[in-house]
Amino acid sequence: xxxxxxxxxxxxxxxxxxxxxxxxxxxxxxxxxxxxxxxxxxxxxxxxxxxxxxxxxxxxxxxxxxxxxxxxxxxxxxxxxxxxxxxxxxxxxxxxxxxxxxxxxxxxxxxxxxxxxxxxxxxxxxxxxxxxxxxxxxxxxxxxxxxxxxxxxxxxxxxxxxxxxx
Numbered sequence: 001x002x003x004x005x006x007x008x009x010x011x012x013x014x015x016x017x018x019x020x021x022x023x024x025x026x027x028x029x030x031x032x033x034x035x036x037x038x039x040x041x042x043x044x045x046x047x048x049x050x051x052x053x054x055x056x057x058x059x060x061x062x063x064x065x066x067x068x069x070x071x072x073x074x075x076x077x078x079x080x081x082x083x084x085x086x087x088x089x090x091x092x093x094x095x096x097x098x099x100x101x102x103x104x105x106x107x108x109x110x111x112x113x114x115x116x117x118x119x120x121x122x123x124x125x126x127x128x129x130x131x132x133x134x135x136x137x138x139x140x141x142x143x144x145x146x147x148x149x150x151x152x153x154x155x156x157x158x159x160x161x162x163x164x165x166x
Contacts, residue, residue, distance in 0.1 A: 055158055058092075058158040063154055084116075087115070091113035091114065092113075095142075098147075099150040107144075108143075110139040129163045138160050
């Protein structure tokens with residue numbers, strides 16, 4: 001075991017896990033502290049479930065947790081979709097940085113996420129339906145003004161992720 005892995009939380013297969021509790025903004029708390037409920041390490045959502053859960057967390061103004069949901073889909077979904085879910089997760093991390101007042105980090109992650117999802121053209125692969133172009137456009141606008149009101153920024157992104165009603 002390398003010195004870097006000593007003391008790190010790991011699952012039985014040796015993959016890193018972070019069992020430290022986190023606050024509502026996703027910041028690690030000391031071990032043993034009371035934190036908010038986390039997305040389970042073994043969570044493997046369908047595309048629809050990932051979007052539904054991410055939207056629920058965004059409605060609660062918890063973009064870090066929305067990021068965890070989208071990251072779970074990125075890591076467990078088909079390889080052809082991984083860039084989409086990774087980009088959406090990065091956008092949510094950008095929103096987390098806005099909440100934390102880290103404007104530089106917010107701008108970087110929002111742009112990176114927008115660039116990644118733009119590779120999918122005008123539509124998301126699979127059965128999910130949301131405004132992909134609008135999500136990228138909104139992320140870029142927020143990257144240009146990352147000091148935006150966190151609640152408004154989260155609501156703007158969430159609005160683009162809601163499936164259009166027929």
